[in-house]
Amino acid sequence: MPNKAKKGKGGLFIKTLVFGALSLSMYYLLFTHTDWVTSEYTKGGWHAAYPVGTALVFSFIHGTFASNFLSLIGIEPKGSGH
């Protein structure tokens, strides 16, 4: 049982790390190209797909990182066994 718990925690740690790295990379990529981004994203029309799509992708990756991070540091909903 303790081994299973350790493996579970280990798996969570790796997931947190992976999604954290992905999130950081995306933020870095975007904020080092702000000229292009602010220009292209605000052209209107079909370009609306850029900000809406970016917000969705970022929220999936960063949201998953946040969720895993909170679980890793032991902050879980009541009754989840932690």
Place this chain on the structure above:
Amino acid sequence: MKRVILALVVVLGVCFAASAVLAGGGGPPKNLIKGFILKVNPDHTILFKKDVTGEEITLVLPPDMETKDIPLNRKVLVSLKTIDHEITNEVKRISIMFINLPTSKVIALLVVGLIGGLLSGFIGSGGAFVLTPSMMSLGVPGAVAVASNMCHKFPKAMVGAYKRWKYGQADVKLGLVMAASAIVGVQIGIQIQKYILNHWGNAGSNLYVSLMFVIVLVVVGTYVFYDAYKLSKGGKEAETTKIAKALQKVNLPPMIHFKQAGIKISLWFTLPVGIATGMLAATIAVGGFIGVPGLIYVIGASAVVASATELVIAFVMGMWGSIQWGLSGLIDIRLTLLILAASLFGVQLGALGTTYVKDYMIKIVMGAVMLIVSVSRGAKIPGYLADLGLRAPLTPQTTALLDSVSFWSLVAALATAGIIITAAMIRGMLQARAEQG
């Protein structure tokens, strides 16, 4: 019930299409153009290049505008004067679209995002009432602040709604039913706004918005807070209100069973709550302050289910609004993502916080925030009354004082929410750990 859901999806699809065609669903004002100022002419006019089309036009500057401060070759938003609803070529205001982001502003956005997210996850409100004014106080033009916040609101609401659905709190069917009528409510709210703007101008519009804000927030906020206070002292569980019980008894087809909320009620009784949510969202940018109390006291959902389900509504409306603002090219994605960086933590913390607190705690936070924010908005009213000539003009000192009251009470609302939620969560978590140990 699959047919009801299918019908709702069709309704939503129709609403999306209609708003794209009518372009009246909360997009930017028509007298707002964006582009680049190429040069300032000696005759106090500017050569302006419109974004996307590249069309070059000459615009007339107001006589009192200093030409040395006019930003050249930076993307700007120009609002044009209107005469009898006709847009002129006279400039009213020039705003830089993309503010500089020094570390201090980045930190401010992260802090506001975190606490705004916490509030969203806990009470279901979208958070626009703090996020939009906060961005504007950092120098972001109003339209860009509204657009960027909208683009942050829907993914944040999506994450929050998903978490609270996993905890068994969000009733997705109820959320979609309400969202459909809320979108109709937004259209009605916008038409009312336009009517007031056309007849009484900007000052009248500002006064209307502030009065609605104060009336709704004070009346509903007091009721919610008082209800929560009674429950916290009495120790009893919250009961369904008499109104809700009576409405649930009425058999008016189509009757819909909302499984998660544990309610069976006629579709017709959900419409006024949804429409009111949309109308208020269009007017004061917070639908949740009517939506959540409406779900609790009129439909009969618990505070936990109401606040969770509101996030579903916020997601749908936020997505719809973002598409419209995106079509007009007004979303500053840097602001959206900086707020999201922190709010995605905050919303999940707020969501799981609801599993550790009693039902009435959600009402306490909601009531407290509503009452403090009503002070913030109320402080603006004397200024709008003076602009309309309904009272004597304010002295600069009075204006500065009232602006200060307005700003700091907004800060107080955020701080209060943050402290109450965090304290309640910590207490609940410690209690749970003690019970386990």
